[in-house]
Amino acid sequence: MKTTISEVYKHAEKEVKIGAWIANKRSSGKIAFLQLRDGSGFIQGVVVKADVSEDVFQTAKTVTQESSVYVTGVVQKDERSPLGYELLVTGVEVLHHAVDYPITPKEHGTEFLMDNRHLWLRSRRQHAVMKIRNEIIRATYEFFNENGFSKVDPPILTGSAPEGTSELFATKYFDEDAYLSQSGQLYMEAAAMALGKVFSFGPTFRAEKSKTRRHLIEFWMIEPEMAFTEFDENLEVQEQYVAYIVQAVLKNCKLELKTLGRDTEKLEKITAPFPRITYDDAIVFLHEKGFDDIKWGDDFGAPHETAIAESYDKPVFITHYPTSLKPFYMQPDPNRDDVVLCADLIAPEGYGEIIGGSERIHDFELLKQRLEEHNLEMDAYKWYLELRQYGSVPHSGFGLGLERTVAWISGVEHVRESIPFPRLLNRLYP
Numbered sequence: 001m002k003t004t005i006s007e008v009y010k011h012a013e014k015e016v017k018i019g020a021w022i023a024n025k026r027s028s029g030k031i032a033f034l035q036l037r038d039g040s041g042f043i044q045g046v047v048v049k050a051d052v053s054e055d056v057f058q059t060a061k062t063v064t065q066e067s068s069v070y071v072t073g074v075v076q077k078d079e080r081s082p083l084g085y086e087l088l089v090t091g092v093e094v095l096h097h098a099v100d101y102p103i104t105p106k107e108h109g110t111e112f113l114m115d116n117r118h119l120w121l122r123s124r125r126q127h128a129v130m131k132i133r134n135e136i137i138r139a140t141y142e143f144f145n146e147n148g149f150s151k152v153d154p155p156i157l158t159g160s161a162p163e164g165t166s167e168l169f170a171t172k173y174f175d176e177d178a179y180l181s182q183s184g185q186l187y188m189e190a191a192a193m194a195l196g197k198v199f200s201f202g203p204t205f206r207a208e209k210s211k212t213r214r215h216l217i218e219f220w221m222i223e224p225e226m227a228f229t230e231f232d233e234n235l236e237v238q239e240q241y242v243a244y245i246v247q248a249v250l251k252n253c254k255l256e257l258k259t260l261g262r263d264t265e266k267l268e269k270i271t272a273p274f275p276r277i278t279y280d281d282a283i284v285f286l287h288e289k290g291f292d293d294i295k296w297g298d299d300f301g302a303p304h305e306t307a308i309a310e311s312y313d314k315p316v317f318i319t320h321y322p323t324s325l326k327p328f329y330m331q332p333d334p335n336r337d338d339v340v341l342c343a344d345l346i347a348p349e350g351y352g353e354i355i356g357g358s359e360r361i362h363d364f365e366l367l368k369q370r371l372e373e374h375n376l377e378m379d380a381y382k383w384y385l386e387l388r389q390y391g392s393v394p395h396s397g398f399g400l401g402l403e404r405t406v407a408w409i410s411g412v413e414h415v416r417e418s419i420p421f422p423r424l425l426n427r428l429y430p
């Protein structure tokens with residue numbers, strides 16, 4: 001019976017056939033241990049010399065790391081293995097003999113692993129992170145579909161710059177200038193006026209010259225947008241959503257979290273509601289903590305965010321930032337116009353901002369004024385402004401950065417491990 005490693009539990013005590021790669025291997029005169037992987041999981045194959053033909057044992061002893069094989073064997077319960085099963089091998093057929101594999105079980109440097117990202121992805125650890133990423137994406141679609149959102153796909157080639165003009169990837173669109181999308185938000189606002197509650201999931205591009213463990217040049221963002229939704233309601237959706245994906249990973253990725261050595265007790269605490277702190281109070285808090293240099297009107301850096309996050313065991317919303325720090329489209333606080341109705345959600349454990357969101361300006365005149373203040377080309381935003389002329393409504397939305405979220409939930413140090421092929425400053429290969 002042909003099966004996959006993740007499904008062997010259905011075939012206990014039976015003989016199965018699995019297409020696999022040799023992840024690792026150990027052998028003595030009488031027994032060989034093959035670490036097999038097939039994409040769905042990892043299992044140990046045990047080849048006992050006395051139980052198989054000389055041919056099979058020789059193959060098991062000599063097969064090289066990452067060679068592809070068809071293995072047959074009897075599925076046996078094994079309490080010591082993470083999977084709970086091992087394979088008592090009866091046959092090995094080599095499909096392709098791998099040449100010397102560069103990634104050996106010894107330690108390798110980061111640059112070497114990044115140069116070999118196309119192969120590094122096969123490792124147990126990277127496999128686990130990719131599975132968790134997949135689960136977060138699956139749970140995202142589930143959450144938004146169950147809550148009445150429609151998926152809408154904004155364009156990647158655009159003529160506008162929602163998050164400021166300094167970090168754009170410019171390209172030619174025949175004779176016109178175009179940019180790779182840095183956020184689908186403006187289009188999602190139009191879509192919300194057509195479909196009510198919408199979400200997007202797609203790649204975004206930022207020509208940011210940042211080289212930190214939180215920054216990618218190309219990353220994936222989930223951007224919900226909701227009509228008739230005000231500031232507080234927006235935060236409630238965010239905390240429900242983030243708690244939902246964390247709980248989904250806890251439930252469906254137990255093995256992967258174990259492989260990564262993730263402290264799951266920390267994740268179990270991630271339930272709604274999340275704490276909220278205003279920007280004003282955050283400044284006071286930072287002064288108390290000894291950050292003397294920061295003053296009202298300054299943006300927070302990673303050390304500030306981490307200091308704030310350390311006071312909580314859940315993600316924390318920092319709300320009501322100064323207007324001057326945020327993009328043109330954010331709704332001012334009705335009680336004071338020096339702050340806007342926005343919130344950044346800061347993940348625990350130093351993973352930084354995972355969500356940026358706000359209520360959007362819905363007044364035509366105010367939005368026009370802001371576009372002018374920001375020196376944005378009216379022609380490119382004509383359609384966006386027009387949304388405020390035909391039944392304008394209070395509306396809000398947010399963007400969750402997938403890779404930072406994957407890094408936090410997986411417990412990996414750097415976002416480069418949370419996307420299959422990271423685009424980083426000075427890295428376009430592989």
Ligand code: 4AD
Nearest residue numbers: 183185215216219223353354355356397398399401
């Ligand atoms: O805070 P940002 O820039 O917000 C927006 O783009 C809004 N238009 C979203 C919206 O309201 N629809 O980005 C949102 C999130 C950040 O919180 C962060 O998680 C992630 O995107 N992000 C990055 N992730 C990796 N590398 C980068 N260079 C990132 N820049 C932002």
Ligand code: MG
Nearest residue numbers: 344353355356
């Ligand atoms: Mg932000």
